[in-house]
Amino acid sequence: METTQSARIALIEDDEIVRQATTQWLQLAGFDVVEFGLGNEAFDVIQHQAFDAIISDVRLPDIDGIMLLEKLIDSGVSAPVLIITGHGDVDMAVKALHLGAFDFIEKPFQPDRLSSRVSQAVEQFRAQTSTQLRGEYLASLSGLEKVLVGQSEVMKRLREQVARIALIDTNVIIYGETGCGKELVANSLHKGSGRKSHQFVPINCGAIPENLFESELFGHEAGAFTGAAKKRIGKLEYADKGTLFLDEIESMPAAMQVKVLRSLQENTVERVGGNKQINIDLRVVAAAKEDLREHPEFRQDLYYRLNVAQIYIPPLRERGEDILTLFEHFAKESNRNARSVSDADKKAMMSYGWPGNVRELRNVATRFALDNTMSVLEILSNRPVASSEPNSTGVPLAVQLHNFERKVLEEALTRHQGRINDVMQELDLPRRTLNQKMQKFGLNRSDFTDP
Structure with a gap:
């Protein structure tokens, strides 16, 4: 019932005693009830206000429940409608179901049955509404929203922060756990900046062998070392006028940190085996899984060079x-x-x-x-x-329960060699329930019988 508490219900019933009693039952069940004695009166309000479910007697003084249902559907009201019928109105109730009513309940009814069906109607309606809203949101995505998807407040704030920092031509550190989208954020910073017409150059510091790090970042001249047959442009030089993304920067060897810091301070690079200072103009976006200030092997002077702006990506x-x-x-x-x-x-x-x-x-x-x-x-x-x-x-508990239930069924079917009656008796399950569970887990009786 927790999911349907505070749900807003429209109750349309001309009998004041029945209406008051029904309202009390529904309020005790946690619903917010708005009462109406006439169908047209209710229709005028429901068109302009949000309700999670509508309960209507089939016979009203000014309009019958079927006509009211048709008017509600034609006007675009999507809330589920439950029809309350007398003993002789079953045919009319069936017609209501064909028109799109959620359910009908015959008088006299038990209060628990009514509140249970209303709860089911509300839950289904909210689930459909939520799915529809997600679909509408996804269909309307554009720009930054299409890359950094999410409707939560933290994602809205993240997009605002990225859009703001992108326009400031400065170095940035992005913090976030593995798999949370640090490169997506870095790329978004680049595409929203004045450097977007130039290169976005990503490099994973944790994936480069230490002996290749200097050549990868700074490049080398032909003949600089064995195997260097021709000149190679390094990542810093290649990112000139664009953005260099240093992922897992906490993995960068200490010797490289010194050289990167010097390049960023002087805005120059020197290829391995060369003597010429090459001017560079780039923005550095670094990413780390942990606070670089707490990392014992990360240079504090490099940290302060990079940490002009900071972005934190929350875990899922x-x-x-x-x-x-x-x-x-x-x-x-x-x-x-x-x-x-x-x-x-x-x-x-x-x-x-x-x-x-x-x-x-x-x-x-x-x-x-x-x-x-x-x-x-x-x-x-x-x-x-x-x-x-x-x-x-x-x-998660749901997964553990799923696996445990399947194992119990498999073991019972194995013990009884697929004899359904024996499994039903051991597990105290009706045949229909056992069949549903076997279907759910993809278990076939023939797999457990002797050949």
């Missing part, structure tokens, strides 16, 4: 409201006709810690979009736990 677990939006965005990128995500998959995604952040989410969404046989829950349950990542929550 701190922007949970963006998870489903990003998932749909990545799934549609891989397959325009990607299937919808089930409620169980949504819960699994929201409870998972995403130690690999947006990169991991993209991988899961791509696999889901390209493999129609796998649910998100199954994809997550088969992924290794990245326990080495900070603040990893490991395998």
Whole structure:
């Protein structure tokens, strides 16, 4: 009931005693109820105000419930409508269902049944509305929003910060965990700057062997060392008038830090084996997973040279409201006709810690979009736990329960060699429930019977 508390309900009932009693039942269940005695009166208000569900008696003094339902649908009201019927109005209720009513409930009804159906209607409506809003948001993306996707407040602030800092021609340090999009932010800074017509040059400091670092950054002259058959332009020189992105800068060897600092101070580079000072004009955007001030092997003078502006990218677990939006965005990128995500998959995604952040989410969404046989829950349950990542929550409870339930069923089917009646008796499950669970986990009776 927690998800439907504070839901706003329109109740249309001409019998004042029934209306008051129904209002009290719904209020006790946590709903905010607005009462109406006439259908047309209700229609005038519902057109202009937001409701999560509408409950209407089928027989009203001024208009019957079917006509009211048709008017609501024609006017574009999307909130679910539940029709309350008398014993002799079943045919009319069935017609209402064909027209698009969510459900009908016969009088007299139990209060719990009414509140339960209203809860289901509200939850379904909110889920559909949320999906529609995410779709509309994704369809409307442009510019920076199309690159740094998300509707959470932290992402809105991040986009504002990136747009602002991009216009300031200064060095920047970006902090964020693995997979959270540091290179995307760096590229966005470049594309929003006055240097956008020149090169954006990314380099991963953690991926370069130490003996090749100097040549990679500064270049070399022909014959500078064994194997240097011809002149090579280094990354700093290549990034002239553009942006140099130094990812995982905390991995840069100490000897290189001294040389990079000198180049940035003097705005020059000297190729390995050369004597000429080459002028450069570039912006440096550095990225790190940890605070460089706390890193024992990182030079403080280089830190202060780079740390003119600073950007922090929050991990995915701190922007949970963006998870489903990003998932749909990545799934549609891989397959325009990607299937919808089930409620169980949504819960699994929201409870998972995403130690690999947006990169991991993209991988899961791509696999889901390209493999129609796998649910998100199954994809997550088969992924290794990245326990080495900070603040990893490991395998979510939903995934653990999924795996445990499947194991119990498999073991029972194996013990009883696929005899369904024996499995039903051991696990105390009705046949229909057992069949549904076997279908859910892709288990076939024939796989457990003797050949």
